[in-house]
Amino acid sequence: MSNRPAPAVVPYSTEHLPAMTTIWNEVVVDGIAFPQEDQLSVEEATAFFAEQTHCGVALDHATGEVLGLYILHPNNVGRCGHISNASYAVGSKARGRGAGRALVSDCIQQARTHGFKVLQFNAVVATNTVARKLYESLGFVQLGTIPGGFRMPDGTYEDICPYYLSL
Template structure:
């Protein structure tokens, strides 16, 4: 498989971003967003003020998207936060790895000193393993914080890592 090209999203990418967000959110198993969220609301969430939105594509086909932002304001704005979504058909093809690697590089370039994921659903074991591969540690667990459509109330993790150099 070829490595994806990762680039900043443009206004013309809204349909491609929605095509990724829609099935991920509708599944209801990884994001704490309403499964019936409207397209406009989902895109507004993804493109919220302060968010930098990126796309991963191969041969012009958008296979993933991620958001890079400050995790907090003021005295916490040195810690980055990201959210990643991969097209269901592209899972297992290294898209999330490429986006994570890219986001770590971009976070460093923007002066962030660490990165934190605030709400990683404990049943999302593929994501947890991937983030741990990239040096993230589970630093906290929120018991029963996520209402999973199949497993009921499950834990969510806070994951964190320093950005060296």
């Protein structure tokens, strides 16, 4: 483990959009965590990130480099609008540097600030053990398992595990 400080998480700004788009698309192309299959252009990403309730970026303290990001938004509408949902993306070169924990922790605070009562993850891929261990260490509870809920790039199917945290 490095002695470097945990990344700072700040609200995104337009200067972060190119790096955010690259990191988001890297996770999409990997095909093992996000359900999306299409990459975003910078123009599409600009609109996509702007429509979220909140987006945070993890920055390296020394360089200001964007290490990762999250999006926070309602999981549903109306009588279920108090439940939020989030997605996290950490660049492959930044993994293992604390960005994931910093992003999830900030997201929990932002969800509370925005009045959400629950933070729910609908489709955590069962084989994404690093994310699952992180979520569980922060108090998230697995709701169950949906067999074969996620199509992998090779055409096989993996289970997904919904999680939630009461805020």
